Amino acid sequence: MQKFILTTLSAGAILGTILCIPAISTAQAKATKSTVEKVFNAKSYMLDNGLQIVVVENHRAPVITHMIWYRVGAADEPRGKSGIAHFLEHLLFKGQKHKILGDLEPGEFSKIVRSLGGEDNAFTSQDYTAYYQSISSEHLEKVMTMEAGRMRGIDIPLSEFASENKVIQEERRQRTDNDPRAQMAEQMTEALFPNHPYSIPVIGWMHEIQALEWADAKKFYDQYYAPNNAIVIVSGNVKYKEVFEIAKRTYGIIKRADTPVRARTTSPPFISKTSVTLQHDSIKEPQFRRTYRVPSYRQDAQASLTLEVLADIIGGGSTSRLYKALVIDQKLATNISLSYNSAAWNDSTLSIIATPVSVDKIDALQNAIDAQLRKIVIDGITDQELNDTITRMQGDAIYARDSLSGPAMVIGYNLITGATLDAIEYWPQRIRIVTKEQIQNVSKTYLNPDQPYKTPYVEGFLLPISEDKGDVK
Amino acid sequence: MQKFILTTLSAGAILGTILCIPAISTAQAKATKSTVEKVFNAKSYMLDNGLQIVVVENHRAPVITHMIWYRVGAADEPRGKSGIAHFLEHLLFKGQKHKILGDLEPGEFSKIVRSLGGEDNAFTSQDYTAYYQSISSEHLEKVMTMEAGRMRGIDIPLSEFASENKVIQEERRQRTDNDPRAQMAEQMTEALFPNHPYSIPVIGWMHEIQALEWADAKKFYDQYYAPNNAIVIVSGNVKYKEVFEIAKRTYGIIKRADTPVRARTTSPPFISKTSVTLQHDSIKEPQFRRTYRVPSYRQDAQASLTLEVLADIIGGGSTSRLYKALVIDQKLATNISLSYNSAAWNDSTLSIIATPVSVDKIDALQNAIDAQLRKIVIDGITDQELNDTITRMQGDAIYARDSLSGPAMVIGYNLITGATLDAIEYWPQRIRIVTKEQIQNVSKTYLNPDQPYKTPYVEGFLLPISEDKGDVK
Numbered sequence: 001m002q003k004f005i006l007t008t009l010s011a012g013a014i015l016g017t018i019l020c021i022p023a024i025s026t027a028q029a030k031a032t033k034s035t036v037e038k039v040f041n042a043k044s045y046m047l048d049n050g051l052q053i054v055v056v057e058n059h060r061a062p063v064i065t066h067m068i069w070y071r072v073g074a075a076d077e078p079r080g081k082s083g084i085a086h087f088l089e090h091l092l093f094k095g096q097k098h099k100i101l102g103d104l105e106p107g108e109f110s111k112i113v114r115s116l117g118g119e120d121n122a123f124t125s126q127d128y129t130a131y132y133q134s135i136s137s138e139h140l141e142k143v144m145t146m147e148a149g150r151m152r153g154i155d156i157p158l159s160e161f162a163s164e165n166k167v168i169q170e171e172r173r174q175r176t177d178n179d180p181r182a183q184m185a186e187q188m189t190e191a192l193f194p195n196h197p198y199s200i201p202v203i204g205w206m207h208e209i210q211a212l213e214w215a216d217a218k219k220f221y222d223q224y225y226a227p228n229n230a231i232v233i234v235s236g237n238v239k240y241k242e243v244f245e246i247a248k249r250t251y252g253i254i255k256r257a258d259t260p261v262r263a264r265t266t267s268p269p270f271i272s273k274t275s276v277t278l279q280h281d282s283i284k285e286p287q288f289r290r291t292y293r294v295p296s297y298r299q300d301a302q303a304s305l306t307l308e309v310l311a312d313i314i315g316g317g318s319t320s321r322l323y324k325a326l327v328i329d330q331k332l333a334t335n336i337s338l339s340y341n342s343a344a345w346n347d348s349t350l351s352i353i354a355t356p357v358s359v360d361k362i363d364a365l366q367n368a369i370d371a372q373l374r375k376i377v378i379d380g381i382t383d384q385e386l387n388d389t390i391t392r393m394q395g396d397a398i399y400a401r402d403s404l405s406g407p408a409m410v411i412g413y414n415l416i417t418g419a420t421l422d423a424i425e426y427w428p429q430r431i432r433i434v435t436k437e438q439i440q441n442v443s444k445t446y447l448n449p450d451q452p453y454k455t456p457y458v459e460g461f462l463l464p465i466s467e468d469k470g471d472v473k
Numbered sequence: 474m475q476k477f478i479l480t481t482l483s484a485g486a487i488l489g490t491i492l493c494i495p496a497i498s499t500a501q502a503k504a505t506k507s508t509v510e511k512v513f514n515a516k517s518y519m520l521d522n523g524l525q526i527v528v529v530e531n532h533r534a535p536v537i538t539h540m541i542w543y544r545v546g547a548a549d550e551p552r553g554k555s556g557i558a559h560f561l562e563h564l565l566f567k568g569q570k571h572k573i574l575g576d577l578e579p580g581e582f583s584k585i586v587r588s589l590g591g592e593d594n595a596f597t598s599q600d601y602t603a604y605y606q607s608i609s610s611e612h613l614e615k616v617m618t619m620e621a622g623r624m625r626g627i628d629i630p631l632s633e634f635a636s637e638n639k640v641i642q643e644e645r646r647q648r649t650d651n652d653p654r655a656q657m658a659e660q661m662t663e664a665l666f667p668n669h670p671y672s673i674p675v676i677g678w679m680h681e682i683q684a685l686e687w688a689d690a691k692k693f694y695d696q697y698y699a700p701n702n703a704i705v706i707v708s709g710n711v712k713y714k715e716v717f718e719i720a721k722r723t724y725g726i727i728k729r730a731d732t733p734v735r736a737r738t739t740s741p742p743f744i745s746k747t748s749v750t751l752q753h754d755s756i757k758e759p760q761f762r763r764t765y766r767v768p769s770y771r772q773d774a775q776a777s778l779t780l781e782v783l784a785d786i787i788g789g790g791s792t793s794r795l796y797k798a799l800v801i802d803q804k805l806a807t808n809i810s811l812s813y814n815s816a817a818w819n820d821s822t823l824s825i826i827a828t829p830v831s832v833d834k835i836d837a838l839q840n841a842i843d844a845q846l847r848k849i850v851i852d853g854i855t856d857q858e859l860n861d862t863i864t865r866m867q868g869d870a871i872y873a874r875d876s877l878s879g880p881a882m883v884i885g886y887n888l889i890t891g892a893t894l895d896a897i898e899y900w901p902q903r904i905r906i907v908t909k910e911q912i913q914n915v916s917k918t919y920l921n922p923d924q925p926y927k928t929p930y931v932e933g934f935l936l937p938i939s940e941d942k943g944d945v946k
Binding site for chain 1: 552553656657663668678679680681747750751
């Protein structure tokens with residue numbers, strides 16, 4: 001399950017994998033005692049049409065966040081149609097028609113939300129697509145009505161289709177093509193997921209984006225947008241029973257539909273090491289990355305919980321092993337972090353990102369990272385490290401609970417990628433019982449530098465154009 | 474167009490890309506004068522059902538080679554069904570039924586060919602699938618009848634399907650999984666063709682081979698095996714008019730069918746360098762490879778002809794620039810070659826394969842290769858080099874003409890990947906007019922070591938397990 005990451009729902013569309021969601025947690029969190037209480041005390045209800053409604057009450061402010069999460073993302077796209085899931089997410093703001101739930105002109109959805117003092121947006125990942133509004137509590141029925149209306153009622157003027165295609169092309173240019181760090185991430189992901197749809201970027205390849213047609217978008221929409229393929233989450237100043245009643249009156253009108261079974265191709269075994277080198281004139285300082293392919297929560301719950309704790313110990317902030325050893329003691333890097341993302345339908349990733357002090361220190365940095373990993377594989381961790389880390393992670397969870405939009409995000413991306421509500425609610429207790437032995441075993445299985453190819457990973461070298469790291473040709 | 478490579482049609486199925494076809498040309502060829510004659514003087518005829526029949530008469534021996542080339546290969550497979558094109562090729566030996574052309578039991582096709590003193594086999598590539606028999610001339614009608622019968626009449630006992638699946642699994646094990654050189658080639662091709670079906674090996678990924686079903690094979694067969702999607706080539710001791718008559722009586726019975734348009738996904742632009750490192754305990758000497766992605770004949774005829782000449786000058790045998798510089802003079806490698814394959818429906822490849830004298834000389838070897846390429850980019854080639862190379866290549870063509878099965882192979886893989894018959898016939902003349910300027914320009918465009926990313930390439934390092942080339946992590 002994904003660690004509780006707090007999120008400020010931003011005005012710009014959040015795009016890419018879950019890793020793109022800005023984490024603002026650890027630093028602000030205070031340590032708290034372990035507890036057997038549920039984190040969110042969420043209430044869940046299933047409509048007859050298969051739509052799950054989850055409510056987290058929080059009466060600190062007179063506002064709510066309303067989100068709908070669809071179990072469809074970029075990794076469900078047909079071959080050659082990359083970007084269609086994200087494009088469709090944009091198109092859903094461009095007009096809808098429904099004889100009971102009402103009609104909306106292009107742009108009218110967001111205009112109404114803003115006129116009521118709220119804000120709305122959406123984001124797409126490999127595994128899900130989500131739409132949300134943050135608004136005063138009394139407008140919940142209004143936004144639910146509009147959101148239900150666009151679940152099956154998309155109706156877009158063709159002119160909007162063409163102009164929005166230009167918008168997403170520009171989005172790709174700005175976010176990826178003009179950002180060598182994003183390019184590097186894209187190239188590494190491609191290499192890390194051969195024969196698997198995660199190899200294709202969420203926003204799509206430019207040449208495929210340009211060739212998308214309205215029929216592609218409509219077909220994708222008709223296949224996947226259905227109540228039985230979605231989860232609605234409402235957090236904030238509401239009574240859960242009222243939310244269920246409103247949901248029945250709005251979403252309840254929409255009929256269940258047959259949605260495709262997720263049939264994704266899988267990667268062959270890894271038998272070689274791949275590295276990617278990208279030189280760019282806008283890069284002044286080199287960057288080194290290593291991304292491992294590891295189990296997601298859905299694939300292996302226990303390994304995933306253990307990896308969450310292990311990731312925090314190795315690379316979570318300035319008290320982590322990697323930071324202390326490589327930045328403070330050995331001065332090989334000016335920054336280094338390691339993070340693990342548990343929320344994926346298929347394999348997850350664990351990423352090391354470092355800023356070497358200079359290009360000629362990259363080899364030494366790689367060796368030093370391996371040395372730190374080897375230490376854990378051989379000697380394990382200390383009781384003190386384990387306790388400190390878990391206490392801090394539990395504190396983050398408590399902090400997440402008190403945020404307004406945080407609970408909807410945390411519950412959303414975990415539920416939609418296969419966690420149960422109970423697993424989310426009791427995450428602090430489950431994290432607490434992770435043992436030193438489990439951590440050492442997981443490090444042996446997934447991060448052992450002396451087992452080449454057993455753990456698939458890809459390395460990336462982002463270099464200034466002037467300096468060639470001679471040995472990485 | 475693909476250089477004239479002579480081939481001994483072997484008993485084992487020829488699998489993989491066209492590169493797998495053994496070349497036995499250059500050494501045996503004698504230089505001959507340029508000529509305006511056609512190389513093969515082939516005769517072509519189109520049946521009403523769209524099947525093209527090409528005949529090359531050669532009366533030196535009382536035998537013929539009969540081949541049928543289908544315009545379908547591994548790159549046309551549905552996603553997740555890798556290996557189905559090759560599997561189907563195997564299955565076509567496992568039984569057929571046709572009310573006019575006759576029925577055959579599993580294995581009976583080959584048994585009949587052998588009982589008549591001939592041999593038969595088949596091979597699959599990314600772009601085509603071909604079946605052939607070499608046999609006494611008088612049996613042409615018999616093999617044409619059988620070959621026509623299996624074009625639409627596949628009829629296989631389910632038990633054969635299961636056992637043949639085991640056979641192709643074993644084939645993958647022997648040819649790829651137990652051969653680190655083949656593994657390396659597979660990994661590099663995967664990296665060189667992101668988002669393109671050439672990234673997937675012709676034989677398929679093992680886990681996908683194991684999951685193939687009869688319905689997959691039958692659907693693929695029904696879609697692609699049709700007279701209008703094939704070319705028949707007969708070379709040897711025949712009169713072309715008789716061949717056309719026999720073809721009408723046999724293949725002419727089969728109805729035209731709607732075959733799918735080839736719609737292949739394409740790669741995004743290359744913006745980074747990828748390298749693949751594979752260590753294996755069976756490797757005693759390191760190997761270095763670099764594979765470029767360049768135009769095929771179908772994509773750019775002039776560039777392709779020029780690349781053929783250039784490839785021969787840089788890396789064709791022991792008189793080539795690379796061999797002389799790196800093996801003889803600098804002693805950095807014990808062997809090095811560069812080859813270009815022009816016959817592909819989409820992008821082609823140009824490959825350098827070298828055996829460095831030791832692991833610690835790989836960096837120097839890479840730099841020395843770049844230095845040789847830079848020399849051609851800056852200074853071009855000499856008149857002498859150009860003339861010698863073209864004369865030798867023309868000699869190969871004459872030699873190919875006099876072989877028995879060679880003409881059918883050369884015409885087959887060039888026609889099926891988009892060349893015209895005239896382009897094949899006048900290849901020696903077209904090669905002769907390639908200029909020094911064209912060669913220098915092509916080297917600038919495709920092999921310039923000082924234009925990073927402009928020419929996509931992938932490097933591979935095959936290393937002994939004991940020695941880590943420390944800087945290629």
